[in-house]
Amino acid sequence: MVIFSAVLALAVLFLILPVSRGVAWTVAVGIALLTLAAVALRTLQRNRAREQSAHVLAALGTATADLPVSLRTRMPLALVTGDSLVQLFNRGADEERLAHIGDGAIWLRVNNPRDLPRIGVAVKQWRDGRAPDGIVLSISPALHASEDALTQALRVARQAVSDTSRMLGTGLPGYIAIYQRLTATPAAAVGLQWYGVSSTTRLTDAPKEVPPGDAHRFEAVMQAAESQVHQAGGDPVAAARAAALASVIGWTQRVVLGPLTDRSQPATPWALFGLGWIDCGPASDPRSPWATDVHARSGIMPPPMDASPAPWPLPQPVIEAMPRRLWVSPRLxxxxxxxxxxxxxxxxxxxxxxxxxxxxxxxxxxxxxxxxxxxxxxxxxxxxxxxxxxxxxxxxxxxxxxxxxxxxxxxxxxxxxxxxxxxxxxxSYQAPPPPPAVVTLDSMSLFDSGSAQLKPGSTRAVVGALEMIKAHPDKRILVAGYTDNVGNANSNLKLSMARAGAVRDWLVEASGIPVMQFAIQGYGDTRPIADNGTDAGRAKNRRVEITLVPEAPKDVPAERSPRT
Known part of the structure; x- marks a missing residue:
């Protein structure tokens, strides 16, 4: 998905967005580097998770070898951590068993709560993208030396659950199973029964201020134990179990729920959906937190009791009301x-x-x-x-x-x-009319005979040419002088050139047009326009012509490559 996102971003960047090529390439390099870093980091994390959890995945594969893939994603999977895991997962001679299928769920053993995040990621990969359905914390009060030691262990578990939820991107429902011997009667004589609460909604956030609904749930558990006393006709064993159960429930609310749900702690409060108690567990110890609490409150010390034989029952009733989360396959x-x-x-x-x-x-x-x-x-x-x-x-x-x-x-x-x-x-474009090609000036009106000096007042004859030149300042101007055939031909040629220069100088001064835009030429008597044999013909041949030299036409192009 990261690569797909990067390809889309680059396509939109280069093909559509209105940005310069320099900016586009700079952003593209940044996107490419981030993509490579994200893919490399994610691949490294997945490979490391697989390597660290290889034994867990192998155990899951062995335990679920007979399960179809679709069933292992639909069947609830609970991670079990805490106390007495050997007794819970010991099935026969295999005491190192890590996974167990039965009692309506897949149970996976996590020996160290700090391993929960890593194993949770491995389970999500193994289940085709579906995270574990819940975490069960097994607590055996008799295994803890003091209430402070138990509190510290609960805080470690809470932090591990918080880290796991963050890594998996989803909250994990929590369940507590209390394994405590309540009576000295052997379990085989009376059977094993769970007492507890299982809910599809979160239980309590603050155990010291139990909402009425949750208080009613705990009272229902104690009422169920008391009803068994009535059904047994006041059997002393059932009565002792009911009394001990009431005591351990109160102890759980005061001692266990606080470290797990107290909002003053840095870790996220654990969302609890089920609590269960069972008359099963290790050998009782008068120094255990629960026994110490009973003695402090009632002055009665619980009698010594032997450990329950393994295997101990897994807390299936506690997770029966496990909330079902919508799961979407990774492909979808x-x-x-x-x-x-x-x-x-x-x-x-x-x-x-x-x-x-x-x-x-x-x-x-x-x-x-x-x-x-x-x-x-x-x-x-x-x-x-x-x-x-x-x-x-x-x-x-x-x-x-x-x-x-x-x-x-x-x-x-x-x-x-x-x-x-x-x-x-x-x-709508219309080209302007072409300028007059030639303005012819009579030399006799401009110069005295044989002279190249403009006569006073002769400039009026050049005004028309000046107006033409000013109307087309971008044109080049050719000033040419001509004479008749009277006199020496070389003298006539020099005279025609000098007269053309005199007219040119006046036009430059009057128009302000740079002198480089003018050209002069003297032709002498070489280009007559009339018969030099008559006075009228010679008068026409004595002239100065001012010509606007047309430039090469700049045609409008028919096509131009599209702008980019």
């Missing part, structure tokens, strides 16, 4: 996560596509606005704006012919609606 959960990730990626993709389309519409709108704001007389700037509009039109047409890219898809594309607007804007 992975499929659901994949659908959720795809939905998130789709939402981000739609958002990114909307932003990209907004950007597309914004810059096309800016191109159209710039074109419409440029006056017709500024043809050069108008032609540049027209090129941008034509490029926009070609880009939209490219998408229409070859398909809209993914970054603009997901139902957000609106570029087709802009095609008529762009075509109308392109069709």
């Amino acid at each position: 959960a992975a499929f659901a996560h994949a659908i959720a990730l795809l939905a998130c990626a789709g939402a981000v993709a739609i958002w990114g596509s909307a932003k990209n389309n907004q950007t597309l519409l914004t810059y096309i709108g800016a191109d159209l606005g710039r074109f419409s704001m440029i006056p017709a007389e500024h043809d050069t700037a108008r032609r540049d704006a027209l090129k941008a509009i034509v490029a926009d039109r070609d880009q939209i047409d490219y998408y229409a012919r070859l398909g809209v890219p993914m970054r603009l898809s997901f139902g957000m594309y609106r570029g087709t609606l802009l095609m008529p607007v762009l075509n109308d804007a392109i069709a």
Whole structure:
């Protein structure tokens, strides 16, 4: 799922999101490193858990060899830790047995409460992703030297349960089984019976302030023992058991529930769903916490009693009302996560596509606005704006012919609606009329005979040429001088060149156009336009021509590659 998430993130990042390539590659490297680290860490944790719990998984495999896989995931599985585990799991000569199937559940032995997190993870893997259904804490009061020692052991168990729940990502229901000899009568004579409470809802959080509902549950347990006394006709053994049971129930509420559910402790309170007591356990010890409590409260010391023969019964009645949790197979959960990730990626993709389309519409709108704001007389700037509009039109047409890219898809594309607007804007462009090609000036009106010095007042004849030049400041200007054939040809050539230079200098000074934009040429009498044999013809040949040299046409491109 981590790799799938990373692939989705990279696809959305590079194909859709409106970010620069530099940012995209930086984020991609970060995603790749995090993905590799997460996969490596998770793989290492799983392998370590398998190695550390190999003996547990082997024991589970041996004990459940005859169970179908579907049954081992549906059958309740309880982790049992605490006291007297050998007596609980001893079935025949195999005293090191770690798992037992029977009494309506799979029971797994955890010798050290600190191993609960590790074994819980291993069980979850073994059960195809389903965590254990509960944790049973076995308590034999006679095995503890003092109440303080018992309290410390309970706090260790509580911390281990909290760590297990955190690692598994789910709360684990708790159950307490108290194994205490209540009467000296051999168990085989009277049978073994559990007294307790089993509930699908959490019992009490604060044992010192037992809610009425929970108090009623404990009273029901004692009433059940008292009813057995009546049924037995006042049998002294049954009466002694009922009295001892009432005492051990009160002791459990005061001594056991506190360390497990007290909210002042750092670990999470253990959610208890069942408590059970049974007249079975190790040999009684007058120094045990329960015996000491009975003596302190009543002045009566419980009589010495022998240990119950193994195996001791597992607390099946205590977990009968175990709350059933909805379990989803890892494959179905992975499929659901994949659908959720795809939905998130789709939402981000739609958002990114909307932003990209907004950007597309914004810059096309800016191109159209710039074109419409440029006056017709500024043809050069108008032609540049027209090129941008034509490029926009070609880009939209490219998408229409070859398909809209993914970054603009997901139902957000609106570029087709802009095609008529762009075509109308392109069709509205009209090139300005071409400038006059040549302005011819009479040399006699500008210069005295044989002179290249402009006569006073002659500049009025050049005003028309000046206006033409100012209207087209981007054009190059050629000033050419001509003479008739009277006189020496070389002198005429020099005179025509000098007159062209004089006109050029005046135009530069009057227009402010750089001199580099002008060119001068003298042709002398080599290019007559009339017959030099007549006075009228020679007058026409004595002239200065000012020509705007046309530049190579800059055609508007028909296509432009799409913007990226």
